[in-house]
Amino acid sequence: MTDSVRVIPIECKFGPTSAYAYYIDAPEPALIDTGVASSASQEIESVLADNGIRIEGIRWILLTHGHVDHLGGARAVWEKTGGRAEIVIPKKEARLLRDRNEHVVDYEGLQGKYVAPEIQEKHKAILVNDIGEGIEPSMEVVEGDKLSLGDGISITVVETPGHSIGSVTFVLDGLDWAFAADAVQVYGGAKSGIPTIEEPGLYRQSLQRLLQEVRPKRLYLGHHFQVAGGEVISPIVEEEQVSIVLQESLELDAKLAEVVGRHLSGNATSGENDSLYGPFASIAEEISYTGDPRNLPCAFFVTMNGYRKELAALQKK
Numbered sequence: 001m002t003d004s005v006r007v008i009p010i011e012c013k014f015g016p017t018s019a020y021a022y023y024i025d026a027p028e029p030a031l032i033d034t035g036v037a038s039s040a041s042q043e044i045e046s047v048l049a050d051n052g053i054r055i056e057g058i059r060w061i062l063l064t065h066g067h068v069d070h071l072g073g074a075r076a077v078w079e080k081t082g083g084r085a086e087i088v089i090p091k092k093e094a095r096l097l098r099d100r101n102e103h104v105v106d107y108e109g110l111q112g113k114y115v116a117p118e119i120q121e122k123h124k125a126i127l128v129n130d131i132g133e134g135i136e137p138s139m140e141v142v143e144g145d146k147l148s149l150g151d152g153i154s155i156t157v158v159e160t161p162g163h164s165i166g167s168v169t170f171v172l173d174g175l176d177w178a179f180a181a182d183a184v185q186v187y188g189g190a191k192s193g194i195p196t197i198e199e200p201g202l203y204r205q206s207l208q209r210l211l212q213e214v215r216p217k218r219l220y221l222g223h224h225f226q227v228a229g230g231e232v233i234s235p236i237v238e239e240e241q242v243s244i245v246l247q248e249s250l251e252l253d254a255k256l257a258e259v260v261g262r263h264l265s266g267n268a269t270s271g272e273n274d275s276l277y278g279p280f281a282s283i284a285e286e287i288s289y290t291g292d293p294r295n296l297p298c299a300f301f302v303t304m305n306g307y308r309k310e311l312a313a314l315q316k317k
């Protein structure tokens with residue numbers, strides 16, 4: 001247990017947006033998430049150098065989940081440490097670290113099917129370019145696993161799936177600082193304007209658990225998210241703001257489930273159509289979503305796909 005630990009946020013560029021990595025200053029320093037393949041040289045190394053820290057010294061690379069903007073730089077960071085860092089990833093998403101083609105498979109199932117073939121090809125090329133070559137994880141973690149960073153500083157793994165199927169939150173023991181990254185989406189990314197939720201049922205449960213059981217004193221998020229009023233908040237959320245952010249995340253989830261249920265009940269498994277928003281045009285209109293779903297990453301299709309799947313499963317029962 002410890003009184004305080006220095007954490008350095010590192011904003012990594014990703015297309016028109018960005019993703020946060022966090023350096024934890026411990027005897028065995030850890031980097032939580034890694035941006036994309038170019039982030040190691042472009043941002044991580046220089047931000048650490050500005051703080052008098054050498055990237056070579058990182059001993060743990062902790063990945064909250066397998067999305068390209070969090071895992072894409074893992075191999076490049078690992079190489080900068082001379083292969084000495086341990087790479088840790090949730091067990092359910094280790095395949096995404098081993099083989100970047102798995103990202104293309106996921107892309108096709110979650111959003112690719114809603115866009116034209118030529119856009120799909122463009123997206124797949126971007127994905128492969130932003131992810132380093134595959135690498136074997138040192139450790140595949142599950143709920144309750146503990147990692148020691150030395151000098152009494154330790155981390156507990158809490159499974160918080162939903163944003164992706166295997167997302168985890170790394171909690172700094174004693175301080176109750178939770179590195180949740182994308183497990184908490186509030187009202188969605190500042191640029192995307194809608195949360196990214198692959199599995200709404202799991203997402204809901206994870207938020208409830210964070211709110212009632214884990215009760216972090218501080219949240220470290222993966223992006224600049226917006227809140228209910230449209231304001232964009234800091235990715236580091238403190239004290240009483242934590243429960244507000246969690247409650248607002250649940251609030252938007254409930255709204256999305258209701259709207260999708262109302263628009264798609266009766267044809268939750270219906271096919272695609274020609275609108276820019278695929279089979280979800282009337283939903284986009286109701287929630288005032290005006291983003292361009294032909295951009296990558298497209299939270300809109302991933303999330304609509306998730307709620308539609310949940311609705312179809314409910315209707316089967």
Ligand SMILES: [Zn+2]
Pocket residue numbers: 065067070163164182
């Ligand atoms: Zn993500």
